[in-house]
Amino acid sequence: MANSMKKIKLRMKSVQNTMQITKAMELVASGKLRRARERVEHSRPYFETLYETLFSIASEDDEFASPYLERRERRKRLYIVIAGDRGLAGGYNANLLRAVEADISGSEYCILPIGRKAVEYFMRHGDDIVSTDFVQAGDLSVSDCFEVSRFACQGFLRGDFDEIRIAFTRFVSMLAQTPVLLPVLPFDAPDKGPGKTRKSLMLYEPDRRTVFDAIIPEYLAGVVYGSLCESTAAEHAARRMAMESATDNASELMEHLNLYYNRARQAAITREITEIVAGADVEA
Amino acid sequence: MENFRLRIVTPDGLIFEGEVTSLSCRTIEGQVQLLARHIDYCTALGMGEARITLPDGSTRRAACMGGMVSMMGGECRLMAITFEWAEQIDHARAEASKKRAEEILARKNLTEREYKLAQARLRRALVRTGIR
Numbered sequence: 007m008a009n010s011m012k013k014i015k016l017r018m019k020s021v022q023n024t025m026q027i028t029k030a031m032e033l034v035a036s037g038k039l040r041r042a043r044e045r046v047e048h049s050r051p052y053f054e055t056l057y058e059t060l061f062s063i064a065s066e067d068d069e070f071a072s073p074y075l076e077r078r079e080r081r082k083r084l085y086i087v088i089a090g091d092r093g094l095a096g097g098y099n100a101n102l103l104r105a106v107e108a109d110i111s112g113s114e115y116c117i118l119p120i121g122r123k124a125v126e127y128f129m130r131h132g133d134d135i136v137s138t139d140f141v142q143a144g145d146l147s148v149s150d151c152f153e154v155s156r157f158a159c160q161g162f163l164r165g166d167f168d169e170i171r172i173a174f175t176r177f178v179s180m181l182a183q184t185p186v187l188l189p190v191l192p193f194d195a196p197d198k199g200p201g202k203t204r205k206s207l208m209l210y211e212p213d214r215r216t217v218f219d220a221i222i223p224e225y226l227a228g229v230v231y232g233s234l235c236e237s238t239a240a241e242h243a244a245r246r247m248a249m250e251s252a253t254d255n256a257s258e259l260m261e262h263l264n265l266y267y268n269r270a271r272q273a274a275i276t277r278e279i280t281e282i283v284a285g286a287d288v289e290a
Numbered sequence: 291m292e293n294f295r296l297r298i299v300t301p302d303g304l305i306f307e308g309e310v311t312s313l314s315c316r317t318i319e320g321q322v323q324l325l326a327r328h329i330d331y332c333t334a335l336g337m338g339e340a341r342i343t344l345p346d347g348s349t350r351r352a353a354c355m356g357g358m359v360s361m362m363g364g365e366c367r368l369m370a371i372t373f374e375w376a377e378q379i380d381h382a383r384a385e386a387s388k389k390r391a392e393e394i395l396a397r398k399n400l401t402e403r404e405y406k407l408a409q410a411r412l413r414r415a416l417v418r419t420g421i422r
Contacts, residue, residue: 048301048302048303048304049301049302049303051299051303051304052299052300052301052303052369053301055297055299055367055369056358056369059332059358059360059367059369063332148301148302148371148372151301152371207329207330208330208331208332208362209329209330209331209332210331210332210333211317211319211322211331211332211333212318212319212333216318216334217332217333217334217358220318220334220358221334221358224334224356224357224358224371227371228301231301232301
């Protein structure tokens with residue numbers, strides 16, 4: 007009996023240690039989440055204004071042509087996949103990668119992974135990876151996003167790939183994060199009604215095409231940065247949730263173990279008493 | 291002088307919002323100055339100094355790189371990649387960056403990529419050090 011008591015005690019100790027770790031990770035994740043959400047909110051106005059402007063340039067005129075608007079026979083897609091650097095975040099990485107796999111189905115593609123988990127996953131699958139320069143999603147700065155964007159735009163103009171999609175996780179709420187596949191290039195110009203040409207009075211300097219072509223890489227970088235911010239927030243939220251339920255499970259387990267321990271202790275005491283009484287009987 | 295609304299945003303957040311009398315910045319075509327009642331206008335930004343004049347006549351200078359500026363319906367929006375007010379610029383860092391870039395450029399055996407990166411760094415450093 008003393009043996010089983012000791013075993014339970016050890017088990018309790020280990021559960022308690024794990025609980026401490028998960029608790030700490032939960033606290034760290036909530037702290038980081040707060041910062042990540044602030045970053046999302048800060049970057050949003052920039053990104054929205056940029057999109058509005060591009061949208062209005064592209065929708066204004068029919069004759070307007072830019073290589074970034076050109077819809078080629080779709081042959082090859084580039085997926086920019088933004089996943090996390092670390093596991094232990096519930097289904098965060100798995101959900102995203104599954105969504106990418108589902109979208110890929112059959113078409114020709116190549117991958118630009120961001121984040122260690124994404125790099126490892128696509129390496130293991132032997133997919134066509136265009137660059138592994140962006141392994142750490144955690145410390146990617148704005149200028150790294152520009153690097154990604156420049157790379158993607160050059161490849162697009164060269165014809166290395168004909169369509170670019172970004173896969174990231176949208177931070178819907180503390181409880182829900184959904185993987186999203188966002189087509190970014192060719193830029194989706196809104197459909198114009200037939201025969202309707204609105205003449206715009208906007209002055210573009212030096213001309214519309216130059217402005218548009220200069221802004222598209224920046225737009226792409228903005229999208230990458232925005233998605234990265236969203237993904238980071240989603241990752242921390244997912245990790246917080248996972249760690250919270252782990253802590254809950256651990257404390258539940260502790261309760262059970264405590265009960266077992268007490269029962270074992272009680273049994274040991276009872277047995278000892280029985281033994282003493284039996285011994286006394288013999289003596290008497 | 292008449293005023294107009296100006297909004298400056300970067301990926302790091304909203305930098306400025308309010309009334310100004312003029313905005314001057316470097317575009318891909320050169321320095322421009324925008325005043326109130328400008329026609330609807332849109333262009334991409336280059337690297338250089340931006341200057342805004344506030345209604346009380348004071349001016350604020352800043353290093354402004356990349357992005358675009360647009361004037362729509364009398365409201366001006368400047369979306370920059372980096373926008374640092376003169377007082378926020380870390381001059382020591384800019385000087386160091388400039389020196390480092392010059393050292394790299396002085397070397398002979400550079401790949402094209404290294405050369406471009408160093409050149410871009412030098413240009414950024416020069417814009418920053420130029421604003422005092």
